[in-house]
Amino acid sequence: MAQVNGCQxxxxxxYAIVEAKNVFVWANENSxxxxxxxxxxxxAAFAGTLVSYTPKKTGRVIARFQSxxxxxxxxxxxxxxxxxxxxxxxxxxxxxxTPSLAxxxxxxxxxxxxxxxxxxxxxxxxxxxxxxxxxxxxxxxDRKNIVCPNP
Amino acid sequence: xxxxxxxxxLGIEGLxxxxxxxxxLCLGFFDDAKQVVDFDFCAAENxxxxxxxxxxGLVLLxxxxxxxxxxxxxxxxxxPVPIADAYRKFSQAPLRAYKRLGVEVSxxxxxxxxxxxxxxxxxxxAADIDRCFVFVGNILCEFNxxxxxxxxxxxxxxxxxxxxxxxxxxxxxxARELEEVPKPGSIASLIQEEFASILGPFEKxxxxxxxxxxxxxxxEELTSKEIIFMxxxxxxxxxxxxxxxxxxxGVYETPKxxxxxxxxxxxxxxxxxxxxxxxxxxPKYLLRSLSMKLRGVKFDFHSVAERLKKVMRSDQARCRxxxxxxxxxxxxxxxxxxxxxxxxxxxxxGPSLPHAGA
Numbered sequence: 001m002a003q004v005n006g007c008q009x010x011x012x013x014x015y016a017i018v019e020a021k022n023v024f025v026w027a028n029e030n031s032x033x034x035x036x037x038x039x040x041x042x043x044a045a046f047a048g049t050l051v052s053y054t055p056k057k058t059g060r061v062i063a064r065f066q067s068x069x070x071x072x073x074x075x076x077x078x079x080x081x082x083x084x085x086x087x088x089x090x091x092x093x094x095x096x097x098t099p100s101l102a103x104x105x106x107x108x109x110x111x112x113x114x115x116x117x118x119x120x121x122x123x124x125x126x127x128x129x130x131x132x133x134x135x136x137x138x139x140x141x142d143r144k145n146i147v148c149p150n151p
Numbered sequence: 152x153x154x155x156x157x158x159x160x161l162g163i164e165g166l167x168x169x170x171x172x173x174x175x176l177c178l179g180f181f182d183d184a185k186q187v188v189d190f191d192f193c194a195a196e197n198x199x200x201x202x203x204x205x206x207x208g209l210v211l212l213x214x215x216x217x218x219x220x221x222x223x224x225x226x227x228x229x230x231p232v233p234i235a236d237a238y239r240k241f242s243q244a245p246l247r248a249y250k251r252l253g254v255e256v257s258x259x260x261x262x263x264x265x266x267x268x269x270x271x272x273x274x275x276x277a278a279d280i281d282r283c284f285v286f287v288g289n290i291l292c293e294f295n296x297x298x299x300x301x302x303x304x305x306x307x308x309x310x311x312x313x314x315x316x317x318x319x320x321x322x323x324x325x326a327r328e329l330e331e332v333p334k335p336g337s338i339a340s341l342i343q344e345e346f347a348s349i350l351g352p353f354e355k356x357x358x359x360x361x362x363x364x365x366x367x368x369x370x371e372e373l374t375s376k377e378i379i380f381m382x383x384x385x386x387x388x389x390x391x392x393x394x395x396x397x398x399x400x401g402v403y404e405t406p407k408x409x410x411x412x413x414x415x416x417x418x419x420x421x422x423x424x425x426x427x428x429x430x431x432x433x434p435k436y437l438l439r440s441l442s443m444k445l446r447g448v449k450f451d452f453h454s455v456a457e458r459l460k461k462v463m464r465s466d467q468a469r470c471r472x473x474x475x476x477x478x479x480x481x482x483x484x485x486x487x488x489x490x491x492x493x494x495x496x497x498x499x500x501g502p503s504l505p506h507a508g509a
Contacts, residue, residue: 020226047234048234052384052385053384054382054383070181072206073206075205075206075261075262075275076277076279077180077278077279079279144232144233
């Protein structure tokens with residue numbers, strides 16, 4: 001697992017990191033051709049503990065880097081972008097009841113949504129490995145003095 | 152309120168300082184409108200309702216409130232990335248403005264500004280809208296506590312007076328703190344100067360026509376029934392008065408009676424609770440005893456239920472059909488963990504409360 005200042009980037013996941021667009025998300029391919037997506041621990045760290053989560057309606061097709069869900073922490077509200085264009089097929093009911101899971105278990109029970117990609121071939125190439133994501137984020141994490149809490 | 156939304160969506164940075172010219176209610180992004188707004192009252196009083204794309208809860212906006220709305224692009228080096236750090240940095244502007252106005256205030260993380268007496272005098276909210284970070288807050292010259300508490304939906308009308316009273320005790324505004332309140336224009340200049348001291352000088356500009364056009368479109372959208380009544384995930388079990396202080400009006404219906412609980416929570420513990428029960432309760436002093444013995448108890452289901460069980464057991468109380476955990480549910484509003492079954496003591500006449508070991 002790659003790690004920077006306590007911010008983890010588990011192996012086996014794919015990452016979309018675009019600082020200028022506020023995109024810091026991961027994607028994991030499922031056996032049914034869908035992808036589970038979520039916030040990387042860095043994003044969870046600088047948002048603070050989440051208190052609310054509202055996903056977009058399932059069935060909607062959402063373009064890459066557009067919002068699949070809106071989250072809130074300490075009176076800040078922000079979108080969670082999808083790393084892949086596709087149909088939102090499932091939202092996380094457990095997260096609705098316990099939004100803090102996105103902060104405490106961003107790679108586990110705190111997943112944000114499941115997407116069925118519609119442009120995977122073109123978009124997959126731009127996704128990063130754990131090591132690539134960690135290397136890309138290192139400068140940002142150091143510059144902004146971000147420290148992720150212990151998992 | 153929609154100008155800053157429009158600026159953010161168009162990627163235009165700036166600081167807007169504005170005073171509303173009418174009263175209106177503003178829902179936080181995640182508020183469930185049906186749970187928090189008394190729509191009948193608002194309709195009768197012609198108080199419009201809108202939803203903002205910021206966090207936080209229901210607020211009453213209107214004349215006498217000077218709003219500062221900062222729009223800054225994500226990636227700007229002046230914008231701290233951790234949200235808490237952004238709040239801390241930008242809160243310096245209103246903090247310094249209040250001090251220059253002669254009001255001693257301090258910053259209470261994450262987003263409150265409080266007077267030396269601990270009253271909240273300013274609240275702030277933030278959001279990421281498109282590629283911009285938005286930071287919004289206010290300088291309160293005056294505030295209509297009564298109107299605000301009347302606009303809110305409450306579980307029981309008896310609670311409304313408590314709500315207004317608690318707000319009055321815990322909130323403040325310039326007219327309460329100063330002999331004479333400066334004109335809005337002076338306050339606006341002050342806040343602009345203080346933001347400039349943090350971010351660098353601003354250049355005063357007329358807003359482009361497309362900002363006004365989009366702001367008008369957003370005003371329609373954010374006041375539409377679809378947006379006002381949109382489904383959100385928030386459960387409104389308490390009203391936040393200020394950081395650390397909450398009010399709860401809880402009702403628990405059982406087949407045998409109704410429990411109404413007015414609870415004041417301070418820093419995670421019960422400060423005060425008033426209970427009203429439809430059920431027959433014995434001994435008669437139990438209600439007051441329960442209320443007093445709940446003071447200081449940690450505000451979670453288990454702690455409250457345990458204390459109730461202990462008190463009711465020691466007072467040999469009989470509460471027809473009302474169990475400690477039912478009272479706890481009215482008081483806390485949700486069960487944090489499993490609570491075992493309570494059996495009635497068969498040695499006392501009628502259903503009663505458990506003895507030790509149940």
